[in-house]
Amino acid sequence: MHTILHKKMLIERTWNMRIKAPLIAKKCQAGQFLMLRIDEKGERVPLTIADWNREEGTVDIYFQEIGASTERLATLEEGDAILDMVGPLGNPSHVTKLDGTFVMVGGGFGIAAGYPVARAFKQAGNRVIAVLGAKTKGLLICEDMLKSTCDEVLVATNDGSYGVQGLVSDILEELLDKGENIRMIFPVGPPIMMKVISEMTKPLKIKTVVSLNPVMVDGTGMCGSCRVTVGGKTRFVCSEGIDFDGHEVDWDEMMSRQKMYSRQEQEALVHYHEHGTCHGGNR
Ligand SMILES: Cc1cc2nc3c(=O)[nH]c(=O)nc-3n(C[C@H](O)[C@H](O)[C@H](O)COP(=O)(O)OP(=O)(O)OC[C@H]3O[C@@H](n4cnc5c(N)ncnc54)[C@H](O)[C@@H]3O)c2cc1C
Ligand code: FES
Structure with missing residues (x-):
């Protein structure tokens, strides 16, 4: 479990949280991200590690509420805990x-x-x-x-x-x-x-x-959901990036793949608004 030590609204629907995560803070470097799961029904949410304090064992995330998981994350308060956080992921x-x-x-x-x-x-x-x-x-x-x-x-x-x-x-x-x-x-x-x-x-x-941000599911190179084409070759962003040569990225493919779960995301948001819980599992 990872305790939220500090929470601050930066602007409407955009938050900064400082979270206790000593193992991630110990190793992370610029350009890496983590994946968190709020509870056992939660989806995995990839978020950039925006700052860290190795001595205090904390990491900072900044996130926008744009769907069920990030809306749910924003309801957590200082002192609440996040079930699991994996990282640092991706290459520095x-x-x-x-x-x-x-x-x-x-x-x-x-x-x-x-x-x-x-x-x-x-x-x-x-x-x-x-x-x-x-x-x-x-x-x-x-x-x-x-x-x-x-x-x-x-x-x-x-x-x-x-x-x-x-x-x-x-x-x-x-x-x-x-x-x-x-x-x-x-x-x-x-x-x-x-x-x-x-x-x-x-x-x-x-x-x-x-720094690419395609839809990710496992974040460790196994599911293929984050695949993009760079220089005519298929690359997995989570394990081979997340940084790539912008001149070589097939942007249209990347942007259309980002929308491929729009229907399920909308359903998840409706479910969350109606029941107050995420409906579990990843895509
Ligand atoms: C490496 C990486 C770093 C990221 N860093 C940040 C960050 O620091 N701050 C921040 O606000 N957001 C960040 N994102 C995007 C963030 O992961 C999504 O906003 C979040 O997963 C949305 O989940 P949701 O359930 O709230 O919204 P949903 O309704 O599920 O999705 C809304 C939109 O968010 C994107 N998205 C959804 N699920 C994922 C996913 N599993 N992986 C990637 N994108 C997704 C899709 O474009 C989708 O259309 C990052 C994404 C990646 C891949
Ligand atoms: S998120 Fe599964 S392979 Fe990258």
Whole structure:
């Protein structure tokens, strides 16, 4: 059992939890994730390990309520326990000293998920810029956390309520126009954002590593549900990633596979709203 030590709402339906998980905290590195199961009827939910404290044996997760499991997770309070948590899973991000700037591009929960990778690149001696995107100012998360780590934090909001009006890709274009020597871009968040950035940087030959988030079931390379095509080859994201060359990912396939359980997910949400429990088992 893993006790929730701290819970904080960042914005509506988006939460940060600090959870006791000494074995995961002891080993995890930037870019890895964990899988949790709230109770014996719960689905396995993959979430990025956004931060950790090895001495205190804690890990931090940031999550959005978007379906039955994440809504149920959000009802847990400090002092409650999560039945099981497995991790760290996936390979750590490959962190190097670059001959130029590292840019982390985050949207949605990806802002928190990109934080440990941005921090690791900073600790490796790089100039690090974080480019964050949100629909509106009130939906932006983790800006201060990134400001404490990165050389610069730039924000784009769709409605112009904060930062630049537009998309994260507009900020990237501006940086390139200004002559920023970008050597690596790390987009993490909604697949459509990762696709757009990858398509933008491909002709410019800027290394673009994406952190993929397909539907996962076991998280250890056995079920095949997380398969994506990268460079024409089938790859299992959980065991071979989660980072891949964004220029080689078959984005349309990845995005259509992400929706393949929509009906079951909707049924699970209705069941949860009616009965207050998840109906058990994975897809
Ligand atoms: C490696 C990885 C890291 C992730 N990190 C985070 C994170 O830090 N914060 C966060 O908010 N979300 C993260 N996600 C997404 C998160 O796992 C899903 O939002 C969650 O599983 C949704 O479950 P649900 O029952 O609430 O919603 P559902 O109604 O079941 O699903 C809603 C949508 O979420 C996605 N999803 C559903 N189940 C899974 C699953 N088992 N694996 C992956 N995606 C799924 C699908 O696109 C689906 O359409 C991550 C996913 C992966 C694969
Ligand atoms: S989640 Fe089962 S193989 Fe990756």
